[in-house]
Amino acid sequence: MGVYKINVDGATLEIGRKSSIGVIIRDFKGEAATGxxxxLPGNFFVLETETLAVEAGILLAKDLGLQQIINESxxxxxxxxxxxxxxxxxxxxIIQGILSNLDCFSSWQIRHVKKDFNKVVHELALYAKCKEMSQVWEECSPTIVRHLIHHDCL
Structure with a gap:
């Protein structure tokens, strides 16, 4: 209890189009707390996009006042x-900013997960890219990925 899992992903697929990121934060039951x-403001290399996604997840958790996090990419x-x-x-x-912000948490981990375990945030990143928009959801799961979150909880 008290540990929140942050999944992040970035999308950089097409030259000339802006990159995008997706973040979802779940509680210990696997239910979405926010996402x-x-x-992003331009087209970035894959590593930059993925690192910016990690940073966004950590900053969102910090804004929520969370103390114990596991960040997965x-x-x-x-x-x-x-x-x-x-x-x-x-x-x-970017990494320097991430490391500085991690000091705000009482405990944290950063882990690698297979792409199959990151489908929710991949869909969120693609949604931002397709719709050319940014959005934050609080205390609920985004409708566009609710079925994936439900499947993960099973």
Whole structure:
């Protein structure tokens, strides 16, 4: 109890179109506490997009005042870069911000998950890209992924 799981994903599929991210935060029962989909201001490389998704999840959890988090992403390279505290290179400034914000939590973990376990946030990222919009949901699950969340809880 008291531990929240944050799943994040980024979408960078088409040259010339903006990248996007999806975030969902669930409580210990697996029920959605909040989520977001966000269209980013430009087209970013995959690693940047995935790292920005991790950052967005952590910032959303911080805004909610959560204390214990597990952040999951299907980007192994982003997770390895954050775990290794690689603050140089193209994502160094993002990772530095992530590490700084993680100090606000009493406990945290960052883990890699297979893409099959990240379908909800992948759909949210694609939704932001297709609709060219950003949206935040609080205390409910987004309608567009409710069936996937229900399936995960089973």
């Amino acid at each position: 977001l989909c966000r269209l 299907n980007s192994l390279l982003a997770i390895q870069s954050i775990s290794a505290k690689e603050v140089s290179g193209e994502t160094g400034h």
